[in-house]
Amino acid sequence: MAIPNLRDKWVVVTGAASGIGYETALAFARRGANIYATDLNQAGLDDLSKALIGLGVRHHLAIVDVANEAAMRALAQEVQDKVGAPHVLVNNAGTGYMGPFLHTPMQAWRHLLDVNLMGVVHGCYYFLPAMKKAGGARHVVNVASAAGITPSPNLSAYSATKHAVMGLNDTLSIELDGTGIGVTAVCPGVINTPIIRNRKAVSPVIPSEQLDKLEGYYRSEGAHPAIVGTRIVQAVQRGEDIVLVGPTARPMFHIKRLSRRLMRLLTIEGCKRNGFIWPYTLPERTVVDTDQRAA
Ligand SMILES: NC(=O)c1ccc[n+]([C@@H]2O[C@H](COP(=O)([O-])OP(=O)(O)OC[C@H]3O[C@@H](n4cnc5c(N)ncnc54)[C@H](O)[C@@H]3O)[C@@H](O)[C@H]2O)c1
Numbered sequence: 538m539a540i541p542n543l544r545d546k547w548v549v550v551t552g553a554a555s556g557i558g559y560e561t562a563l564a565f566a567r568r569g570a571n572i573y574a575t576d577l578n579q580a581g582l583d584d585l586s587k588a589l590i591g592l593g594v595r596h597h598l599a600i601v602d603v604a605n606e607a608a609m610r611a612l613a614q615e616v617q618d619k620v621g622a623p624h625v626l627v628n629n630a631g632t633g634y635m636g637p638f639l640h641t642p643m644q645a646w647r648h649l650l651d652v653n654l655m656g657v658v659h660g661c662y663y664f665l666p667a668m669k670k671a672g673g674a675r676h677v678v679n680v681a682s683a684a685g686i687t688p689s690p691n692l693s694a695y696s697a698t699k700h701a702v703m704g705l706n707d708t709l710s711i712e713l714d715g716t717g718i719g720v721t722a723v724c725p726g727v728i729n730t731p732i733i734r735n736r737k738a739v740s741p742v743i744p745s746e747q748l749d750k751l752e753g754y755y756r757s758e759g760a761h762p763a764i765v766g767t768r769i770v771q772a773v774q775r776g777e778d779i780v781l782v783g784p785t786a787r788p789m790f791h792i793k794r795l796s797r798r799l800m801r802l803l804t805i806e807g808c809k810r811n812g813f814i815w816p817y818t819l820p821e822r823t824v825v826d827t828d829q830r831a832a
Contacts, residue, residue, distance in 0.1 A: 538674040538719040539776030540624060544569035549616060549623045551603050551660060552630030554581025556730030557680065560766035561627055563588055568770060571595040573616055573623065576630065577602055603630045603656030604648075613663035622671035625773055628660040629680040633732055635748075636740025638693040645738070646694045653698035654705075661709065669716055676719045676773045679706050683726030683786040687793050687800055690808055691743070710778060721772045726785035729759030750811070758784055 540546065548565045552558035554576035562572045562585055571594050576582050582598045589596040597619060601612045616623060631653045634645040657679050668675045684692055685699030703722055710720040733755045739748060760783045768782045781787040793800045 538676065538717050539774060540674045540676055540719075541774050543624075543770070543774065546570045546624035547573060547616075547620045548625040548627065549573040549575070549660075549664065550627040550629055551575050551601070551656065552680075553585055554578035556732060557725065557728060557762045557765045558627070558629040559585055560762040561629060561769050562766075563592070564763070564766035564770045565625070566592045566594045566596075568774075569594065570625070571620070573597050573599070573620065575599045575601040575603075575612060603628070603659060604651035606655070606659055609656075609659035610663045613667065616664070617667050622667035622675070623664065624674070625676045625678065626660055626664045626668070627678040627680070627769065628657040629678075630656050631680060631682075631732070632738065633692065633695045633735070634738045634740075635691050635695075635743055637691055637742065640740040640742045641694050642740075649694045649698050653695070654701045657702050657705065661705070665713075665718070668718055672717060674717055674719070676721065676776075677709065677713075678721045678723060678769055678773065680723045680725070681706070683724050683781075683783065683789055685722075686724055686786070687789045688804060690804065719773070719776050719778075721769070721778055721780060723765065723769055723772070723780040723782070724786045724790070725760075725765050726781075726783035726789065727755060727759045728762050728765055728783050729755050730762050733759075754811070760784060 543565060548570045550558050550562045550572060553562045553574035555578065558576070559581065562574050566572055566589050572589055574582055574585055574596060577600060579600060586596065586598055599612060599615065601608050603609060632649065634641060634649055661677060665677070679702050681702040682699040684696040685703045689696045706720055706722040713720060733752055736748065765782050768780045772780045781790050789800065792803060
């Protein structure tokens with residue numbers, strides 16, 4: 538449900554130490570909201586804390602792994618004890634893995650499912666009961682991706698987790714109809730944040746020249762994460778159910794609605810034109826290879 542006035546409302550943001558989460562916390566704080574910021578990265582949270590003090594809002598910080606069910610359950614209880622049920626929950630924490638499907642280790646699949654999907658599930662599952670009980674207008678924001686709408690070659694695990702978040706969102710928005718709790722799916726496309734610079738989350742078959750090129754593309758074409766933060770706040774104030782933000786998200790959303798075939802062709806052509814590695818050019822791999830790489 539729309540929450541036009543955010544002053545003195547409590548907003549929980551996961552993954553708030555960097556990128557989109559950091560900017561989203563600041564965007565809410567600029568409208569007078571108080572922030573409960575969580576992440577794994579203490580240094581990033583400390584930076585955010587200084588900025589929030591400058592904006593004169595109340596805030597709490599917590600180191601919490603969204604993949605850890607017990608830790609998320611404890612976080613929901615801690616928030617309830619300290620500030621009551623939040624008015625807004627932003628499940629933003631996420632991570633990536635780049636590599637063709639046959640070169641994406643099972644360990645990477647499990648990690649992405651745990652963080653990108655179960656992190657969102659934990660947030661919704663443990664915060665929603667108190668939000669429902671408290672009543673009034675409340676809102677859940679789940680950060681998916683443009684990769685949750687259209688297929689993304691070399692991002693099979695990431696794309697699958699983000700499609701799953703979209704499915705969860707659609708279901709939740711129906712189940713929560715009439716409760717006063719609104720649900721927004723956020724689909725950013727190409728946002729210039731550190732997520733693209735984590736070279737540990739890349740299959741060894743992706744050449745470093747391709748990563749350099751991709752990082753350059755994100756730097757020159759990527760939107761600033763503050764744009765996503767601003768759109769998330771607007772969506773909560775207006776009660777919007779989807780946010781398409783960044784250079785690729787809106788066109789791809791509409792192309793897919795028009796024709797799945799066209800979307801597929803454009804995706805393949807775009808990857809080839811940009812010289813991104815294509816799975817059929819890769820050497821064979823055996824199951825043993827992948828398991829060793831994952832160890
Ligand atoms: N940057 C993009 O182009 C883009 C596009 C679409 C969607 N997204 C999504 O936006 C969200 C934020 O990404 P970003 O681009 O700001 O990246 P980022 O790397 O700048 O920020 C992600 C934050 O999440 C935290 N995090 C990671 N795993 C965590 C865990 N298990 N528990 C708690 N915190 C954890 C990190 O420490 C980091 O502070 C992610 O869900 C991402 O998938 C990003």
